[in-house]
Amino acid sequence: MHPACPHCKQSFEPEPGFYYGAMFVSYGINTALFLVFWVALLLIYPDYTLSLLLGILTAVVILSLPLSFRWSRSIWLALFVRFDPKAGNTLDS
Template sequence: MGIFGKDSVIKSVLSFTCPRCHDGSLFEKGSLLRPGSLFKMHSHCPHCAQSFEPEPGFYFGAMFVSYAINTALFIAAWVALTAVYPDYSLTMLLGLLTGVVILGLPLTYRLSRSIWIAIFVRYDRKFAGEARMKQR
């Protein structure tokens, strides 16, 4: 059970892969040129067929995870602004925070869902690796 091994939950969460097999990706291949594509999720794991929406409204709770991530981003942006430009105005701070949230949106969205599903679905070695037949 290493932090960066195949069975690492942290690595799976950060690479947005299926929490059960750590192989299939949670999201469709997105492109920055088509921002909508960054929010498209597979309905099932392309590798082990784990459902990525076990029940309707499953990702409601992921909102709270994204609040937490946004709070951390806010604090980081505020600390950075204070360090770089101590005489900042309220307008600058709000502008920076808005920019951080908008630019960070695809990442926050993916990360919060990746964390959320990893809380409920456990890694199962049976489903990992190439030996397993691909099923759809």
Template sequence: MRFSTLKSVYQCKCPRCHQGDMFLRGKLLNPAQFSVMNKNCSNCGQSFEPEPGYYFGAMFISYGINTALFIAAWVALSVIYPDYSLKLLLALLGLTVLIFLPFIYRVSRSIWISIFVRYKDEDLPSSA
């Protein structure tokens, strides 16, 4: 896997050309619009929803990321405040989910589509 692929996954760029945005730009922190996806890549035309229910598998990626995040928050709380209560732990986990939800939602979809759509370095007609 190349570095530009990791960068495009993190930035939620098109997996095929690494240029077009998968999601509406500047709406990450907007609760009503962080999940709105563009239908196609503005640069190469790659469809971002090849079939209905395409992103079902992204749910499992999101689950894995959230589990890692929960463990990190739990370890951090245990180190910073060893006498924590269960209420405090649950509040921290809830807050962590709310804060990272838009980012994890987008990145898990970006990871999912990057598994199935390969990067084309120079997607020009002459290279075909």
């Protein structure tokens, strides 16, 4: 991860430990994934076993980790940093 945005110079580490809160966003993303895959399994294969469900959910979490990690950090940062479309405009500098 870059220390700051190469375009607008926004710091990606506003303070030490800033991204601890992203764990809550990640929790929400993973809960949504759990629900989607659980309902899909219920519809596709209603006689599923608990070990099959846990295996599928474990695989989903591991495979989605690169995306959910970055999404949760991006969402967490977007909650605290206002988007400024004029920041870093290369035509002005």
